[in-house]
Amino acid sequence: MTLIADTEPTVFETVESEVRSYCRSWPTVFERASGSRLFDEHGRPFLDFFAGAGSLNYGHNNPALKRPLLDYLGGDGITHGLDMSTTAKRRFLETFRSTVLAPRALPYKVMFPGPTGTNAVEAALKLARKVTGRTTVVSFTNAFHGMSLGSLALTGNAGKRAGAGVPLSHTAQMPYDHYLGGRVPDFLWFERLLEDSGSGLDHPAAVIVETVQGEGGVNAARAEWLRGLADLCRRRDMLLIVDDIQMGCGRTGEFFSFEEAGITPDVVTLSKSISGYGLPMSLCLFRDELDVWEPGEHNGTFRGNNPAFVTATAALDTYWRDTALRDRTLRRAATVEAALGELGAGTAPRGRGLVWGVEFADGERARAVCRRAFELGLLVETSGPGDEVVKLLPPLTVTDDELDEGLGILARAVRHTA
């Protein structure tokens, strides 16, 4: 099957940089999207189990968000607002407070960094360092926190780290849950380093963690491990930052992925699905008493992406005033787990809510599965240090039929590539 004619190079090949990547895995030109499906310019549909790397938890062009967005833009609402006060921002803040913060009794202030995940992480790092007066931030093996220099120093992937072109410093890596195969008590090494003034670990300002490592290969930490980490942070005077950029906004069931563990981080980063519509937006949340910023001490031109406030408000109103979405996500976790368990891949499927990973023997096989799935009309991608894990991130709004359809295609792709 040839999706792009090889007669002459396209503008993507002649003008766009070699850095482009997903377009190589999915060699067609997309035009429209609706709910769980993308359509290419020839009208061919693709079931989307990648969901913008977790940015489209409510599906593509969700009508409940689209209507308010079109009204807002049609009515000449503010599009670009720096950090001016706007009615759109006010509605978002009020809604975020009433649907997210208040019900969970979370004592957070809300900061709008530049509207990408890495900007939120950079803000969190600055704040943690400012509050504590220390420099070291601890992250975990196979973590991914972004590509700007501060965030990249926390990221595990060797290739991405090498891209920095300068040494990455002021960070230390600790083993994520399961990393040492269950042969070592949780936090034995980390706590030993902290308690021993001769360990060489400078007292960290903070620890940053993903509850489920998406880019790292869908590694899901146990709730007790997360509780142990929160306890360690409290006892050893380190701020706990949960990077909920990919796993927040309901991906694992609850709005925040850390709720299941019953912990309250000091700082939380959100992005990806917070706007609900795929529009750039990010938040940095932190305990009220940590709000020691000077005005403008961290800023960014697009930190007031007002159209995103509008869709974010609609998404919260639609999906987070009751527990329906959460309940459905948690129910579907079992469906997905069962289906993946029958794939016969190298290891058991792993995940939570609607983020799942299937590990294969190597990256070559996993990539072949994704290629074949694409040919069969399903978008999925690999993750993990060696690309050996096929990652599933369907929209949370996926229908039962779509879910079955996608899992069926995946099963065929696995068989075809055996």
Place this chain on the structure above:
Amino acid sequence: MTLIADTEPTVFETVESEVRSYCRSWPTVFERASGSRLFDEHGRPFLDFFAGAGSLNYGHNNPALKRPLLDYLGGDGITHGLDMSTTAKRRFLETFRSTVLAPRALPYKVMFPGPTGTNAVEAALKLARKVTGRTTVVSFTNAFHGMSLGSLALTGNAGKRAGAGVPLSHTAQMPYDHYLGGRVPDFLWFERLLEDSGSGLDHPAAVIVETVQGEGGVNAARAEWLRGLADLCRRRDMLLIVDDIQMGCGRTGEFFSFEEAGITPDVVTLSKSISGYGLPMSLCLFRDELDVWEPGEHNGTFRGNNPAFVTATAALDTYWRDTALRDRTLRRAATVEAALGELGAGTAPRGRGLVWGVEFADGERARAVCRRAFELGLLVETSGPGDEVVKLLPPLTVTDDELDEGLGILARAVRHTA
């Protein structure tokens, strides 16, 4: 005049972080915007001579861009596309090639980093370091290149630098044009450091420069200084990066602010007004032979902000297929300069195209001018290391009457605060 009742704290005060800043200068709640004007929730109009810090060169909700955007969103075009190939991206690339690159014979590849300026700068730094295998990047006094850790190391402002919480390294600062009051030949110090192997300056990978420093106080480099810099970079084997995030997209007249000087940088960063509609978008452009990226070596979730591609395409089609906008901007430069020259502030007005600065004795006075202007219905802000410069960035689409009106209000604000 009381714009916000002090009866009880607003949600901005109770929920939003103390880091907010512009909302403090302009104490009202904005709701709508059109062309050169913003309207607050009470319907009060404000003439906008800040234009989203240069992100709204074509004004607010420009109808020529709004129509295609509403059509695109209404028709369920792709909103979030990572770096998949989409029809919206193709149209943008083709249009950018035909209206921007080809007419200027610029040999650039186009990279889409995360859609904020600092992400584009971080990408440029990585590329320069990768291509050259060196680490040091030179920036200039009073430069502003962004707030993530890599960009912040290039930024001059002491307060913003201190926010990093870690030492900022792998950079060196050189004097910008005029910095030493004309008492020193251009590049005497810089070239001496480069030619002397005992100078302690490690051979730089690149030099990054703004042709006009916006945040730094509207310092406009002379064309001959820029040519001298380009020549120095060529002779001394350093890449020249022009950060055209604020000054590009026609702000100084030509599409790129460096065109007037007749130079061709190796790398160019664009953001702010590139989408034309205030939507987050950024580009990193570089010579074809520098395109040594591995696929995905630098990435970001929102690098394919397709609605922004739509408005960006419309903006290029509308304003950059002929020279009308450019010609008008250049003509108006004279109008603004003349008007500002009569303000009687401390020094002569400075600027190019439609970016101008008026320096006052100190930051207190300049802030008072901006406060008074706000009361009189004009949005302007200060810049410079001590906030001593009032900066004017009207939309390029401002009408003659609006321009006169704004300049008149400014004159009154200056008189009232004398």
Place this chain on the structure above:
Amino acid sequence: MTLIADTEPTVFETVESEVRSYCRSWPTVFERASGSRLFDEHGRPFLDFFAGAGSLNYGHNNPALKRPLLDYLGGDGITHGLDMSTTAKRRFLETFRSTVLAPRALPYKVMFPGPTGTNAVEAALKLARKVTGRTTVVSFTNAFHGMSLGSLALTGNAGKRAGAGVPLSHTAQMPYDHYLGGRVPDFLWFERLLEDSGSGLDHPAAVIVETVQGEGGVNAARAEWLRGLADLCRRRDMLLIVDDIQMGCGRTGEFFSFEEAGITPDVVTLSKSISGYGLPMSLCLFRDELDVWEPGEHNGTFRGNNPAFVTATAALDTYWRDTALRDRTLRRAATVEAALGELGAGTAPRGRGLVWGVEFADGERARAVCRRAFELGLLVETSGPGDEVVKLLPPLTVTDDELDEGLGILARAVRHTA
């Protein structure tokens, strides 16, 4: 007992910096020394079980070294020679080759850095980074490698690290043998980090290790752990640097402390007892094929301390042409271990050869033991992250009687402070 009258402050108190330390533990003024004994200005003798922190393995003013030194100085031999070729250096090199390198078939080149341990470590780091083109060097918990900035980044002690005043970077810490209480297989964590490209550990240039950590609390690695480390370095392409500054020159029995484990490091640092007479001298040894230095690429004014070459040559001639010293040291290890085992301190004594540690409940007790020992005429000091370990480093030339005497005093000091 008052050793220093408190009538008026001494020149040590009024002129010497507060940074002085040992003089606080041993409050008297020393004048002469011979063999295992120091004498203060009142003629009071002290048995020296500290031996210049391992710099006086052959005792004070050893006659076999003193004679050639006096002859050399009396005959106007070169004292200061930079790195000129001198007859004294030639004799040292020839003797070092014939007594140390050749019998052990060690393929090393010899470098003379500045004559302190930290200078040798800095040289080793530079070389490892130059040879591999990488930056990260791995050290171990509770390591001590020196106080200049490069070495300090490898050192574990929090107080000493804090003294840097800048972040210490380009290093990573791994658990030393026994660090996790035997609950974790050797190198499980280290190897996992190396094999996983997503671990966040940048591929190290080298690993630096002490076979027995002196400052760290007399932690003695098992031979099999050292072999495992050497194997790991070989398999994972990292240079192995043994810092034998304190444990080399026979302290553990063999000339090099790593001989017992049967490993051959890529790089070895020596200092302290290499001159044999307490004169500043240090060496950096490395495999022939690693000798990629440019002439003068690392240098230092006192790298040719010729009087030290003279005593070093005499020491090698006297003690390393046969195995008598080694055999005696190994025999005495058993004596010391047995005596210490009867002290009833918190844990079993630990050590090898003639370096031993006795751990007490806390630093307060250990310091009390040392203070009492001083009053009883024995010089010993604490080590370990909390100063909780009393460290014994008698001269290797100590007599049987002196050894018994010292161990007896120590036992009394322990009893008196119980």
Place this chain on the structure above:
Amino acid sequence: MTLIADTEPTVFETVESEVRSYCRSWPTVFERASGSRLFDEHGRPFLDFFAGAGSLNYGHNNPALKRPLLDYLGGDGITHGLDMSTTAKRRFLETFRSTVLAPRALPYKVMFPGPTGTNAVEAALKLARKVTGRTTVVSFTNAFHGMSLGSLALTGNAGKRAGAGVPLSHTAQMPYDHYLGGRVPDFLWFERLLEDSGSGLDHPAAVIVETVQGEGGVNAARAEWLRGLADLCRRRDMLLIVDDIQMGCGRTGEFFSFEEAGITPDVVTLSKSISGYGLPMSLCLFRDELDVWEPGEHNGTFRGNNPAFVTATAALDTYWRDTALRDRTLRRAATVEAALGELGAGTAPRGRGLVWGVEFADGERARAVCRRAFELGLLVETSGPGDEVVKLLPPLTVTDDELDEGLGILARAVRHTA
């Protein structure tokens, strides 16, 4: 003339590392030395106008120092004393106070770092950073402060910097006196950076300077420039560190090279000639109120090199209780300057006291002059970023005849290589 037979490689070539350098310039094997002369193993004399790179200001094996040293060693004085109080250290401290500190009313405490220059510089950096809580230290173009990582970051030479293998940071370079050819007012650039909060220069902890840059090419700062620098440091709250390692101990006339300018630095480093006999020793001096060290916060095994204390005491007693040496050095400066002025090299000779440089067209010529001088029996070396400066550092105790003889040989070497 063949000084070393090329029959078979020497032990220097087969065993010593390629890093050796001076032995390449002076290809013979030295054996003895006395006063201003070295003798090789064949008895051939060489007049020494290099003086151990400034470590032998009182000549080789000066009898006034040799006698006390032999007595001390012969009488079993303490050789290695860590930082214990010893009678030798007391005599040194008392003598240093009475001959150096008190007559000049210098309010300094004395610290003994590891006995090499770079260790003293590392100590000074730590102290400056600790006292101020800041990280940046400013050094000057063509500075040389040592080879360990902290000092190397202050050093200008590109080759030596590259040897670090890691980026050198937390420093900034400023133009030394004359660096910009007199075309720029002193400190224009430096002060502008300091006064402008947007300059990108983080407020420095300290400035470190050599009054005459020896390695950098014998660049002698004017007294008024040094006074300007001291004034700048005072006004802008930066500590002033004078690195007097090569230029102190009378090299420029006065004991400290900064005395002529009438300034009092906050911190001073001394090494090289402080022991007077070529024995490793170094000092870090600082104002009493800066003595904020914790005990042992910076240490080093050989910081109590007691034989060096003995010769240092003798040197101070012999040469610094009156002004005879100083007067003679200042007189001879004129002799040397006149003689060098007749060499007809590229530029005028430069220097102060008994440190002088003659610049040639390029390094090749300067090296040829040194080679020819060696053949004619004179030891001189090149310096400067391109090795283009022949540097003269005769012992201060050189006789009139020796001085004439050396200058005569140099003149012949210049003629022979023309």
